[in-house]
Amino acid sequence: MSFDYDLFVIGGGSGGVRAARIAAGEYGARVALAEEYRMGGTCVIRGCVPKKLMVYASSVPTMAEEARGYGWSTEVGRFDWQAFRAKLEAELNRLEAIYRKGQTGAGVTVHDQRATVIGPHEVRLADGTEISAKHILVAVGDVPFVPEFEGREHVLTSNDMFKLDALPRRLLIVGGGYIAVEFACIMEGLGVQVTVWNRSPLMRYFDRECADLVTEQMQARGIATRIGVTVDRVRKTAEGLAVTGGESTETFDAVLYATGRVPNTKGLGLDAAGIKLAVNGAVMVDDWSQTNVPSIYAVGDVTDRIALTPVAIREGHAFADTVFGARPRRMDHDLVPSAVFTRPEFGTCGLTEEIARAQEEIEVYATSFRPMRSSFAGSPDKVLMKLVVSKATRKVLGCHIVAPDAGEMIQLAAIAMKMGATKEQFDATCAVHPTMAEELVTLRKPVR
Structure with missing residues (x-):
């Protein structure tokens, strides 16, 4: 059977672009890739990179305070969010261009639109074009999860935090995982009054002694934490967002939901193609990142193994080496820092x-x-x-x-x-x- 491509990759994040570039650039495969938003995926566009730059920005007041302790006479002026956001967007544009150049330079055909799976060897682009490929790689990552409750349309997710028109004066963060505590520290450092609500102790899946110390130091910096609470409803009022949890209601200027992420498989056509999905929508794969449909593979956060960028990159590279390079190898998920x-x-x-x-x-x-x-x-x-x-x-x-x-x-x-x-x-x-x-x-x- 003749195919349009040897490999079609759905998703232009870390795992997808690495697999495409290695398959095409190093092994000469005919490769196409579809990305519906921006090249670079969550890490580059709305995750690790912009978050780390915000970490740096938020650390400046602490550095200035420390400088005074060392004898320097220094004061930190007002933080200009608009100036920072403009520079941040310019940096993301620069990085996205590098990712795109890496693909085109390797000979990958890039489609800037959504693609869905319609068969073991077929995908359909948003414009209706159908393309065949010997192998399909699903690398669409995951998306923020917000549960159902009254007023959920008023809340933000981590995707929104880099595009705020202005910093809120009072911010409620709902959640206790690493995204929640990172944004709590970032926003507090930028001068925002931060409160964190969660059902259980913060960072419950991490070492307890360490998580407790992080929590204590967050509280010492003025971040209020409330444990054992869930949000019942959010109402928009003249004073802000009135958030009710249990028997109390507090008002904030913005609410960030950081209650985890779920695999981004909704509407992707995977179930119709016969691919086995976990209860949370994750693509089920073996140690070789292969699904139960032999021609279809998946790497990265969409598989719900270890949701870290370096893991996705290594999974994508191992896939390309195995399928196109005659160098069978699997990603080792043990002892990942x-x-x-x-x-x-x-x-x-x-x-x-x-x-x-x-x-x-x-x-x-x-x-x-x-x-x-x-x-x-x-x-x-x-x-x-x-x-x-x-x-x-x-x-x-x-x-x-x-x-x-x-x-x-x-x-x-x-x-x-x-x-x-x-x-x-x-x-x-x-x-x-x-x-x-x-x-x-x-x-x-x-x-x-």
């Missing part, structure tokens, strides 16, 4: 203390202290360094860091963990002094 960009940051890799303890006997090595930089400046901020160690094998099962630049530190610690490093090998590594990270190799006695 990640960071939560709160203030301070939270870097994590491996098992939490709670999960590890449920699996085997462990030892926990941890220390919490005021680092030299903060202490001298008069800041009460604390850091936490923590290792979770198997009693039987002595391997470091989990490493968790709450500290400035924790994301940078956990990346390096993850290399050792991926190599199977033991606690004794951490101990045998000479410390770099004076640093915060030296604590990871000087933790002599277990605390639990």
